[in-house]
Amino acid sequence: MLDHHQQASGDLVPDHRPEESRGRNAVIRELLLALSVGYTIPGPLPRELERKITGGAVDSLDTLVASAESTGLLQPDGTVVGTVQQALLTSTPTARIHALQRELVGYFAADNRPLGDFARDLARGGLADHRVAAELEKAGDRALEHHPGVAAQLYGEALLAGADELATAARRAQAAFATGDLDSAGRIIDGLLVCSDPPDLRLGIDVAAAVWAQRGMISRSADVYSWLGPERVGPSAPLAAVAMIGCGNRAGAERMFPGKAGQESPTLLAVALAQMGKGALESLAADPHHALPVMIHASDMFTAAGASLPLPETPGALAGLLALHSGEPHLAETILRAAVTAGQGGDAVKPRLFLLQAWSAMQQDNPEEARLAINEASKANPWPLVPRDEFLCAALEVGLARRSGEVHDLVLAWERAREAMLHTSVDLYSLLPWGELMITAARLRESRRVSHYLDEVWKLLQTLGEPPLWAVPMHWAAVQAALLNESPADLAPHASALVRAAHHNHLAAVLAAAGKAWVSVLAENFQASDVETAARALNAVGMPWEGARLAGHAAARADDRKDMVRLLSCARDLHPQGNSGAPKSSGRSEMRAVASAGDAIETAQPDGSVLSEREKEVARLVLEGKTYREIGEAIYISPRTAEHHIARMRRRLGAENRSDLLVRLRLALGPENPNGASP
Template sequence: MTSLPSRVAADPSAPLHAAVAAPGGYGKTTLLRQLTDVYRAAEVKVTGPWPPREPAADHVLLIDDAHLLSPRQLDDLRDHAEQPDARIVVAHRPWPRRPELLRLLEVLRRGGPAVTLPVLTPTEIAGRLDNPGDDLAGWVAAQTAGIPRYVTRLADALPATGPRQVPVAALAPFAAEIDELDPGVRTLLLAVEAGAGLSFDLVAAVLDHDADVADLVEAGRATGMLAADGTLVPLARRAIAALGPISQRIDVRQRLAALQMARGGPVLPLVQPLLRVAAAPGLVPGAAGSGLGHVYEAAGEEALGDDPALAAELFAAAAGAGRTTAARRALATALAGDLDHASRLTDQVLAAGTPEQRAEAAYVAAAVLAHRGQTAQAVRLYEWAGTDVAAGFAAVGLIAVGRLTDAGRHLRPDDATGRPPTSLSAAATLMARGTAESVTGPPAAALSTLVQAATLIDPAGPAALLPDSPAAIGALLAMHCTELDVADSLLTRAEQRGTGGTLLTTRHHLLRSWVLLLRGRLADVEQRLPAAGGVTAHGRDDLLASALRVGLARRNGDLVGLRSAWPDACQALIGQPVELFNLLPLGELAVAAARLGESHRVAGHLAEADRLLDRLGDPPVWTVLPHWYRLQAAILADDQDTARRHAAHLDASRATGTHAAAFADAAAVWLDVLAGHADPETVVAASRTLSLAGLTWDAARLAGQAAIRTSDRKAMALLLDSARAWQDRGARPEQAGGQQLLSAREREVGALVLAGMTYKQIADRLYLSAKTVEHHMARIRQRLGCADRHELLSRLREIIGEPEATP
C-alpha cells in the first residue's frame, strides 16, 4: 500500500480525505510535516493547525491534535470535509471520542480507511542509532516499545559507549508531559507504576471519586505511556517513577498499601519504594510513613525470608510510624548477619518491652550468643523465652555443654505443652532428641533423627533464626563417625535450601570444607578457603575457619603456612569455651600444636574437653575422633606413653562401630610403627580400612610413615605404593549425580527396589537375607537424607536412573 506522502506527491491536486489515528508519540505530527513539505514543493497552500472560518477552496487543511478542538471547530471541519474536492487530513488520538470528532471522522472515512501508525521495528530502530551493534536496537526496542518519540529520546541521549543504562536526559522530556496530564490520568499512571496494574477496584479506590476508570484507562493509552496490555512502557515507567510529583506518588502508594492490607494482599512492592522517597527534599518529616506503621510492619514480615536487611529497614520505618517492632527488627537484623546491632536492639527490648516482646527478644539474643559460641549463656535466654522452639534449642545447648540431665526436662513429648506444633518447633524437638541420642545411643539412630529434623526445617528456609542447623549438627556427628557421605549430603541440602539464612551460610560452607579436608581433598579445600574468608565468621565459625587453615597447612606439609595460620587459630580458640560441637577443630589444633611445639596453648582446652565428655558419660561417637587426634599429637610430640593411652581408649571403643574399629586397628599399627616392628601387610590392611572410611590422607600418612621406618626394601615399596594409592584416591573428584553416596551393593539393592521387587525377592536374587536387604535400605535412606519412601524413590531415580525390566 502506497504511503500517504507518496500518494500526495503523485497527484497534489487530487481531493484528499484522510484521518490519522494514533496515541501520543507515534509520529502523527511528523507525518503532517512530511505532507506539508510535499504540498509546498508542489506550490499548494497549506492551512493549519486551526482552520479558517471560510477556508479557501485551493488550500489544503492539515489538522493536528483534533481531539483537542472545540465542538464548533470540529463542526466547521466536518462542513469543509463534506465538499467532494476538499483536501483535508486530520490527526488525532484515539481518546477522547467526542461526538463531534466521531461525526468528522465518519465523513473522512469516505475517502478511505483511517491511516494507522505502527511502532518501529528493531531494524528501523537500528537505522536511528549511531552504534547499533551488539543488539542495542533490541534493547532500545524493549525500553521504548518501538514508539518513535521514545526511540528518538533514548537514541539521542545514549552515550557512544558504556553500559546499557537509561540516561537521565532521556527522561527529562517527560516532565512537561506528566505535568500536563489530566489529574485523574496522572493518578491512574502513578497507580499502575506502583503495581496496581489495571485492577479497576483498586484504581477506583485510589482515585477516591466517581471517575469512570475505563475512560481513564483509554485516556492513559492515548498518551502512549500505557500499553495496550495495561503495563507502562518501560521508559515511561522510569520517567513517572523519577519525575512524578513525589507527594502524589507517596499518597498513591499509601492508599494502595492500605487497600491491599484490608484485602490481605501483598504490600511489599508498594511500600518498598517509600523507603527511598520518604527522605526526598521538601517532604514533611514522616509524610511517607504517617498512618502506615501497620503496613510497613506487614511488608517487613513479607521481606523477612528473602531479604532480612530490607525487613529490618521496614520494621524501623514501622517503629517510626508508631509501631512497637523493635523485637522483629532485632530478628531481621540478626538474620541479616549484623549480630552487634541485633544484640543492641534485644537489650533495649529486654529492658523495656512487653512480656511477649521480651520473650521474642530473648530468643533472638540467645541465637546471637549461640553464634558467638557462648552456648551456656544462650541456654539461659532460651529457657527464659519459654516457647516450644526455644525449649528444643535449650536442650541442644545443654547437651553441648555437658548438662545432659538438665536437658532432659526440655525433651518433652510433642503434645506436652498443649500448643499445636509447627514445623520449626518439631524440628527443634528432633534436633534435641538427635543430639541426646548421639550421647546415649548408636550414631545411626541419632543421624536418622537429625536428618528428619533437617527435612522438617526446609519450609522455614532462610526465614528461621537458628542457633545451629540440624544439618550442621548432623554433619559434625557424621564426621565424628566417618559417615562423610552423609555429612556432605546434609550440608549440600542445607546450602541449597538456604537453611538459617545468611547466619548459617558460612557455617555450612566451612563444614563442607571440613568434609573435604578429612577426605584428603586438599586442593578442593584450598579453592574453597577464599570464599570462606571473604565473609565475616562469628565466634565458633571463626574457630572452624582458622582450624581449617591450620589443618590444610599441616596436611600439605607447609610449615611456613602452618606457623602463619597458628596465631589466628590460637586467638580464635581462646575466645571459645569448649563444647561438644567444637571438638573437631580443637582436635586439629592439638595436632598442629604438637607439630609446632606449642602444646601448652591447647592443654587447658583439652582438659576441659575431657571433663565435658566425662560429664556426658564418654559417648563413643564423640570420643573416638578426639582420641585419634590426640594420638596423632602424641606421635608428633614423641610422647609414646600418651600415644599408648589414647590407643587404649580407641581399642576400648572398638565394639561401638566400624569407624571405631578402623581407628583402633590403625592406632595399634601406629604403635607398632613407632616401635619399629610393624608388619607391612598389617599396615596396608589398617590404612586400607581408614581409606574405606573416607580418611584417605590419614591412610596415606600411616602407610608412608611405616615405609620410611623400615629397612626392608620390598616392604618399603609395598607401603609406598599403598600410600600413593590412598593419596591418589583422596585427590580424585567425587562422581557426579550423587553416585558417591552409595556403595556398589547399595546401588544394586536400590535398582531392584526401583524395579518393584520386595525385600524377600531381592534377598533371593542377591543371595542375602531379607534382614540384610532391610539394613541396606535403611542405610541408603540415611545416606540420602530422605524422610519418606516417596522421597527415597525419587532420589534413587536421580542417582541410578529408571529401572530396567527384571526377569
C-alpha cells in the first residue's frame, strides 16, 4: 500500500497496471477531490465527474465509492481521510477548486437550499461569489441586534466573498460598535459618510452619534443628527433628542422629537426608544417627577427587546442618572444592576453601567461595592475604557479617595482625573463627575484647573433653563466647594438656587437645609439639634457620608459636652464603617465615637499625657487655625518641623485626618485648650 499523499496525488496504483485501472484511479481521485471541496454522497456531483461515471469509466457510483473505500482513502461515513484531503487541496490548482465550489453553490441555489456554515468555509477559503456573499450578509443581518460579535465575523466573511464594502458599511460599523471596537466603527462610518449618496444613512448616523458620545463629545452627536435633519431622522428621533438635550439644545430636541404618544411603531424596541426620548425631555421640567418612572419603563422595555443598538446613552444609564440626581442612589443601583444582569445594550455599554453602579455604591457610603463595580467595568470587554467612561472612572477614584481621607491617594487620583478631563467635554450626563471634581479641586486648592469646565457646566444649565433635577446636585457641589474655599460670595448664589428649587424639589430642600447648617457650623453658631436633623436628612436622600461629615465637623466645634456626644453619635450612626480598625486604650475613660471629615471612628478619650510640651504648644496653634508657616513663625521653628510635630501627634492620637485630629486635640488638651470648653 502506498502512502496516502502519493495516492491522493494520482498514483493510486503502480504504472504497470492496465490502462483501465489508471483510468478508474483518475475517477476515484476526482471523486475524492469533489468530496474534499464540499460535495456529499448522496447528492449532486460535479458535471465532469458525472459524465465520466455515465460514460463507462466505472461501472457505477456505488462501485466507485467501494473502490475508494477499499484503498483506505474514503471513510465509511463518506468523508475523505484528513491527510488525503489536505494533499488534494494543496496539489490541485486554486482555480480548479473554486470552479468546483461555484458549481456546488449553483446546485444549492437551484434547490433553494441555504449554504449555512458552508458559506463561511467557502469565504474563508478565498471563494469570491456573489451568492455566498449575499447569504453571509443575510446571516449577519439576522445576528446583528442580538449577537453583534457573530454579525461582525459574518460581515467580514461576506467581504472576503466579494460583498460590496459600501453597502454593508453601516451594519459593519454597528456590529463593531456593539462589540466595543470604537475605532473600527469610527473608521467605517467615516468611509461611509464621505460618499455622495451613502446607503443605510440613518443607521450610519446612529453609529456616528454613538461613537461621538462614547468619546465624550455628545455635542458632535447632536451635530450629526442636525445634519440629518427632522425630515430624514425617522425612528432615530428619540436618539437625536437625547443627544441634543445632552449638549443643551432643547429646542432642537423638540423639533426632532415632538414626543407625541402613539406615533411610534408598536414594537418593544420602538416604544422603549420613544419612552427614552420622552423621559429625557421631561427631566428638564420644573417638576420632573414623571421623568424617572418613564425612563425606568424605557429601560425595562429596551432590556426585554434584547437589542444591541448604537445609542448616545442607553435607557438604563439614563434611568440610573435620573435616580442619582433625584437623591435615590439605592434605586439607581437596582436599575443599573438589572440592566447589567440582562446585558442591556451589549458589550459596548457594559463599562458605563458598571461605573454608574459604582457611583451609586459610593454615594451610599459603600466603597467596597464601588471598587468591585469599577473592577468589573475594567474587564467588561477587551477594549480600554472609552474617554467618557475613563473620565467617569477617574472621578470615581477621586470621590473614593476624598471619602477615605487619604490625602496621598487623593492627590494621585486627582492627577489621573486631570488627564482624563482633557479627553472629554462637558455634557448634561456628566454633571456628577464634574461636581465631585469641583469639590476636590477646592480642597486641593486646584480650582483653576476646572474653572473653564465649570463655566461650561453653568452655561449648559442656564441654556436649558436651570432644570432642577440636573442643576440641584451641581449647586450642592458648588456650596461645598465654596465652604472649602471659605468664600461666602461664591456660596451665596448656589445657596439661593437651592432655596428657590426647594419649593418643588425635595432634594433641593434637604440640601438647602444642609448648606445652612454647614454655614452655621463654620461660624460656630449652631444648634446641635438643627445640625443633626440636617445630617440625618442627608442620609435619607442617599448621602450618609455627607451627613456624617457635617455632624463630625459640628462635633469638633461644639462647646457643650452633651452636644458633642450627640453629634458624634449621629456621625457614627451614619458612617458605621469608620468603627473598624480604630486604636483602643484600656483603662481610659468611656469610649467615644469621634467623627469628622466623613470618618466616624470609635476610640478611647485621649488626654494630654501623650503629648510633649512642645507638641502641646503646636497643638494650641493648630486649634487656632494656624498654617505650618504661621506656627513656625510663632514658636521659631521651620514649617517642616511644625509639619513633623503635627504628623507625630496624629499618629499618637490615632487621628484619621485633619478634622479628626482637631477633635482629638481638643479632648487631649481639655482645660488647657483656650478655644473650647473642657470635654
